[in-house]
Every structure is written in structure tokens, then in C-alpha cells.
Amino acid sequence: MDIPREDKSKRAAWMERGFRYFDAPAAIIIVADNSLTIQSTYLDVGLVTQNICLAALHYGLHTCIENQGITYSDVLRKHAGIPESKRIICAIALGYPDWDFPANQVMSVREPIDNVITWCGI
Numbered sequence: 528m529d530i531p532r533e534d535k536s537k538r539a540a541w542m543e544r545g546f547r548y549f550d551a552p553a554a555i556i557i558v559a560d561n562s563l564t565i566q567s568t569y570l571d572v573g574l575v576t577q578n579i580c581l582a583a584l585h586y587g588l589h590t591c592i593e594n595q596g597i598t599y600s601d602v603l604r605k606h607a608g609i610p611e612s613k614r615i616i617c618a619i620a621l622g623y624p625d626w627d628f629p630a631n632q633v634m635s636v637r638e639p640i641d642n643v644i645t646w647c648g649i
């Protein structure tokens with residue numbers, strides 16, 4: 528975003544934008560029932576979150592998985608009507624990308640697969 532590290536007000540404004548789902552027109556909040564154990568929830572939540580992102584892409588929409596979007600969980604609970612019986616896990620900002628927007632020019636690289644896999648028996 529070309530924001531100098533010392534420019535605190537611009538950095539704060541960018542951070543706030545993350546709290547507003549980067550101004551995307553919609554956001555999906557992923558929640559899990561409190562009755563589920565954290566261990567069993569991890570896998571399910573990861574699967575559903577990624578599948579939502581992939582399905583969105585199929586329809587020409589793009590997404591940003593966000594923890595920032597659930598930071599103010601009390602506000603979220605109130606406005607989205609999320610009961611206390613649900614654990615709020617993460618948010619997915621959803622919309623059509625503006626490719627002229629500087630942050631959307633960032634292309635992240637992937638860690639080489641051999642750095643994240645331990646091959647056994649070969």
C-alpha cells in the first residue's frame with residue numbers, strides 16, 4: 528500500500544479497513560457450535576472455509592480469509608445475531624476484486640513443497 532512505517536495514521540487507517548472487511552460488499556462469518564471440541568472443529572472449519580473460497584472463485588468472486596473481521600466479536604454477535612452458544616472462528620470478505628487497487632497487485636509466493644512435507648520410506 529506504499530505506506531511508510533512511520534506514518535501511523537495511514538497504517539491505522541489500513542488496519543481499520545481490515546476490520547471493515549477491506550470494504551468488501553459482503554462477509555461470511557464462520558462459527559462453530561460450542562458443544563464441539565476444538566480438535567474436531569479445526570479440520571471442519573478449515574475445510575468449509577477453503578471450500579467457500581474455491582466456490583466463490585468459481586462464480587468470479589474473490590475472498591480474503593480474515594481474523595481481523597472477528598476482532599470485535601461482541602459487535603459482531605450483536606449485529607449478526609450470533610448466539611453465545613457459537614464460537615466465532617473467522618471471517619471471509621467476499622466481493623469482486625478491483626485489480627487496480629494496490630493491495631490486489633500482491634502475488635504471494637508458495638513455500639516449496641519439500642519444506643512442508645516430511646517424506647517417509649523413500
Ligand SMILES: Cc1cc2nc3c(=O)[nH]c(=O)nc-3n(C[C@H](O)[C@H](O)[C@H](O)COP(=O)(O)O)c2cc1C
Pocket residue numbers: 545591592593594595596617634635
Ligand atoms: C486463518 C487466517 C486468518 C487471516 N487473517 C487475516 C487478517 O486478519 N487480515 C489480513 O489482511 N489477512 C489475513 N489472512 C491472510 C489472507 O487471507 C491472505 O491474503 C491469504 O490467506 C493468502 O492468500 P494468497 O497467498 O493466495 O494471497 C488470514 C489468513 C488465514 C488463513
